Amino acid sequence: MTDITQHHDERPMWPAVWNGWRCRCPNCGNGPLLRGYLTMRDSCPVCREDFQPARADDGPAYLTILIVGHVMAPLLLIVFTTFRPDPLILFTIFAVGCVSLSLYLLPRLKGVIVAIQWSRFMHGFSQAA
Structure with a gap:
């Protein structure tokens, strides 16, 4: 249980969500998150954060x-x-x-969902990144 709390402290969710809303890297806030309108980049060109584990699926469309x-x-x-x-x-x-x-809304909500996944170490976003 301590490890989970520690993970949440290491990656604060609200700055990541704000960066996701701006379609920016949830880690550094500078690099673009999307390559096209809804196409995810493989990694951040600035900090090299790996975006391949991201799984937004139908979440952004549903929220939109x-x-x-x-x-x-x-x-x-x-x-x-x-x-x-x-x-x-x-x-x-x-x-x-x-x-x-x-x-x-659609690309911004996709960024938010990916940012939440990143901040909570979901879907393969590892602690080592």
């Missing part, structure tokens, strides 16, 4: 849908009941809003 749905659904109801815009205008505004918010 959850957040976008919880933000846009009440907003849609408020706009519809308050302003009663034409249905095509309403659809256009909210379609663009949902797509834009999703595209903004």
Whole structure:
């Protein structure tokens, strides 16, 4: 049990999560985490932290849908009941809003999930790194 606590003290989670949100290396905060829009780098070009153990899978997509749905659904109801815009205008505004918010959140939430895995030594992120 002591080893687990020690691991958590060695890698503080909140700075790593902030670095992940910025799509930066959770270790140094300088190197880019992603090679493309959602493609992970094999390692950090600055500190050489190995990113190959990262397993974000469907987590970022699930969280993106959850957040976008919880933000846009009440907003849609408020706009519809308050302003009663034409249905095509309403659809256009909210379609663009949902797509834009999703595209903004997806890589950032992937960075956050990878950063949490890194800070908690999950999925092969070893203590030696």
